[in-house]
Amino acid sequence: MADSAEFVFSDEQRELRAAVRRFAADQSDEQVVRRLMESDPGFDPKAWARLGGELGVLGLSVPEELGGVGGTLVDQAVAVEELGAALFCGPLFGTVMLAIPALVAAGDEQLLPALVEGTRTAAFAVGDRGGAFDPADVSVRATADGVLSGTVERVVDAAAADDLLVAATGPDGVGLYAVDAAAAATQARRTQLTTLDSTRRQATVALDGAVGRPVAGPDSAQRVITHALQVGAALLAAEQVGGAQHLLDLSVEYAKGRLQFGRPIGSFQAVKHTLADMLVEVEHARSAAYHAAWALGDGSDDPALAASIAQATASRAFAGVATDTIQVHGGIGFTWEYQAQLYYKRAVTDAALLGSAEQHRGRIARLVLDTASADGAPWVATGTE
Amino acid sequence: MSTVADSTRVADAAHQVVRDHDPTEVPVHEFLAATFDAGLAWVHFPEGLGGLGVPRGLQAVSDTIIQDAGGPVPFSLNPIGYGMAAPTLREHAGTDELKREWLRPLASTEHIWCQLFSEPGAGSDLAGLATSAVRDGDEWVVNGQKVWTSLAHRARWALLLARTDPDAPKHKGLTYFVVDMTGPGVETRPLRQMTGQAEFNEVYLENARIPDAHRLGAVGDGWRVAMTTLMNERSSIGSSGSRRGSGTIADAVALWASRPELHTPVLEDRLTRLWLRSEAQRLTSERSRALATVGGPGPEGSVGKLVGAELNQHVYEFCMDLLGPEALTYHDYTMRDLQRGEDYRGPLQQRFLRSRANTIEGGTSEVLRNILGERVLGLPGDLRADSGKAWKDIPRG
Incomplete structure (x- = not known):
């Protein structure tokens, strides 16, 4: 696909957005989301397979030779944004945001086709520290033969996953291993957790003698995992933009229609200005998220910095907009029946996954402030001029 | 195309x-x-x-x-001339001779232009202005006071919005004129700011006379003509982007780098937040610019002034807090006449004081949030106390 100028969507990308939006409206309205989040496995495998097989939006940036569509990361971000806007229930985080980018970076052909088709799903059982990878944190050990033992806490989308990508420390260092969850059912026990966000499930993965197939060895695992975490940061930011825009639209409509003191509450400046500030946050998040998607795709910026800018901006935006959405809605915003709570819980969850805004700001400080030059500092008057 | x-x-x-x-x-x-x-x-x-x-x-x-x-860069030499007067004159001046007579010296910057819009009693509510213009044969006689007029002391010509019908509702009773700033009855006084300097002026109009030929647009149509001027002010999108880390944030980052002994984790996070917000706004401006080339900016184009103004203030507040007592000195409060081309920003302390105006000038942050809410998000307007009333009956003060 031809490169386009940063921030300018192609006609194909606009069509893609419209197609995913139609699919989500049809397959993932609020009633469906509520039904799925209270059932097992927490999503509709048939709808997931349609996303992969019919719409082809699960592996948009996977090269054709690895079984993908051969598009760009921006394409994938567009699809993820729309699914995020609908709070689509499915293993997007584990499969699309992390496992697929890791397998692409590793050049692994074996698992990708089924993940891209949506006939299998995956989870990324790799602990991160604020969205970055530190080999010292790896809690699983591997023998020379790839036999894995150890526990990974709170792995998103792991309970229902067919494939687990596990970071483990072997005799030669940290590698990334693929575990077939069904084949290793007794050696890879998954304990589903009750999660704050019922639409994004987590499980504890306890490995005890499970056999893993090496996907990336000690010479490349760190690069592969870091790449996956950066792509995941950009895509998660796109999801956050989708959720935040949905809530802004919802809040604006409510403020136009809700009457108190004989007038729409949106005519009061206290409410109007809150909504204006929400708009600013959403626009900033959109810019940062899509800059990261473009830059990670074409190498036009430091990937670590672009990913941290996106996450630091989008996490605060979505969480802040979700907070204000409840406030603008008043009492109904706090009820179980109203949808604000579902998005609020997703916003809180997304903000903590792959590094908090604070952790990413810490990384930005290291990358930007620690290397800054004192040249051009403003003159400070001393009172003796 | x-x-x-x-x-x-x-x-x-x-x-x-x-x-x-x-x-x-x-x-x-x-x-x-x-x-x-x-x-x-x-x-x-x-x-x-x-x-x-x-x-x-x-x-x-x-x-x-x-x-x-x-x-x-001619815009920087005659900003109101190039940015606001030229498009207004082109569209509304009465004859091609007048257009040419005004535009050529404006373009050459021999004639600097200024704008007589704001008044002590009409800031955010510009359409409520009180300066009167009364017809006298082929002339108009103008009385009133204008304020926040940059370049008035150097200007040859001014764009003037004045009230010609106090009995009409406020937007309907205005007429637009061009005033000779060197003519009798026009007095310019510098308006000293809290920085000690005077970037702006007050302009007193006392029986100043304007030939009717220097009226732009029809009598009573001044608000619509003024919109030409103001829309051009707001639509001046630059042709090239800014570098990451440039602009006001560069002052704070360079100051930070120059004073490692003052670093604390709390201050570092405060600066990182400011850097991040600057960067998010820079990317948003880039996005706005990119979209303008393919059809027109969306809501992202409207947030720049609001965010930029508040960022400027927070950046300089950070710099002052970083330096602590060391920043409690000043270079000089003596009012000087700024020389053409001089870096008027001065030392850090002056930039800090100057930034207080950023959330007021060119649209207060309160008005900008109303604009975002009403024009971008489509929220209903506030209740108005002056709706449909004759201007003279609207309470003022």
């Missing part, structure tokens, strides 16, 4: 001008008069009025060639 032929025509004209009038040699007025005559002052204006009648987007073609040859 622009054609290749138009683009070539503009480029050829620009090359010709810099060849015939080397901008590094000839005086700036002479060079800029030549760009006017060549139709490069505003390429989308008609021929003979400083343009070539080609699409506005081609201005960048000419500007790039001229600036690469060492030519001046």
Whole structure:
């Protein structure tokens, strides 16, 4: 696909957005989301397979030779944004945001086709520290033969996953291993957790003698995992933009229609200005998220910095907009029946996954402030001029 | 859409001008008069009025060639002239002779222009202004006080909005004029700011007389004409982007780097937040600019002034807090006449004090949030106490 100028969507990308939006409206309205989040496995495998097989939006940036569509990361971000806007229930985080980018970076052909088709799903059982990878944190050990033992806490989308990508420390260092969850059912026990966000499930993965197939060895695992975490940061930011825009639209409509003191509450400046500030946050998040998607795709910026800018901006935006959405809605915003709570819980969850805004700001400080030059500092008057 | 032929025509004209009038040699007025005559002052204006009648987007073609040859940036020399007066004169001045008479010296910057809109009693509510213009034969007699007028002390001409019908509702009783700032009855006084300096003026109009020929648009149609001026002020999207870390945030980052002994984790996070917000806004401006090339900016174009103003303040508040007591000194409160081209920003402390105006000038942050809420998000307007009332019956104070 031809490169386009940063921030300018192609006609194909606009069509893609419209197609995913139609699919989500049809397959993932609020009633469906509520039904799925209270059932097992927490999503509709048939709808997931349609996303992969019919719409082809699960592996948009996977090269054709690895079984993908051969598009760009921006394409994938567009699809993820729309699914995020609908709070689509499915293993997007584990499969699309992390496992697929890791397998692409590793050049692994074996698992990708089924993940891209949506006939299998995956989870990324790799602990991160604020969205970055530190080999010292790896809690699983591997023998020379790839036999894995150890526990990974709170792995998103792991309970229902067919494939687990596990970071483990072997005799030669940290590698990334693929575990077939069904084949290793007794050696890879998954304990589903009750999660704050019922639409994004987590499980504890306890490995005890499970056999893993090496996907990336000690010479490349760190690069592969870091790449996956950066792509995941950009895509998660796109999801956050989708959720935040949905809530802004919802809040604006409510403020136009809700009457108190004989007038729409949106005519009061206290409410109007809150909504204006929400708009600013959403626009900033959109810019940062899509800059990261473009830059990670074409190498036009430091990937670590672009990913941290996106996450630091989008996490605060979505969480802040979700907070204000409840406030603008008043009492109904706090009820179980109203949808604000579902998005609020997703916003809180997304903000903590792959590094908090604070952790990413810490990384930005290291990358930007620690290397800054004192040249051009403003003159400070001393009172003796 | 622009054609290749138009683009070539503009480029050829620009090359010709810099060849015939080397901008590094000839005086700036002479060079800029030549760009006017060549139709490069505003390429989308008609021929003979400083343009070539080609699409506005081609201005960048000419500007790039001229600036690469060492030519001046005329907007910076006559900002209100280029940014606001020129489009208003082109659209509303009564005759082509008058348009040419005003536009050529405006373009050459021999005639600086200023704008007499705001008043002590009409800031955010500009349409409530009180300066009166009363018809007297072929002339109008103007009385009132204007404020926050930049460049009034150097201006030859002013754009004036005055009330000609106090019995009409406030937007309907206004008329737009061009005033000779050197004529009798026009007095300019510097308006000293909290920085000690005076970037702005107050202008007192006492029986100042304006020929009716210098009226722009119909009597009572001044608000609509003023919208031409103000829309042009807001739609001046730059042709090139800014670098990461440039602008006001650069002051804070360089100061931070120059004073490692003052670093604390709390201050570091505060600065990182400011850097991040600057960067998010920079990317948003880039996005706005990119989208403007393919059809027009969306809501992202409206947030820049609001965010930029608040960021400026927070950046300088950070710098002051970083330095602590060391920053509690000042260079000089003596009011000086700023020289043309002088860096008026001064030392850090002056920049800090100056930034207080950022959330007020050019639209207060409160008004900008109303604009975002009403024009971008489509929220209902606030209840108005002056709706439909004759201007003279609206409470003021």
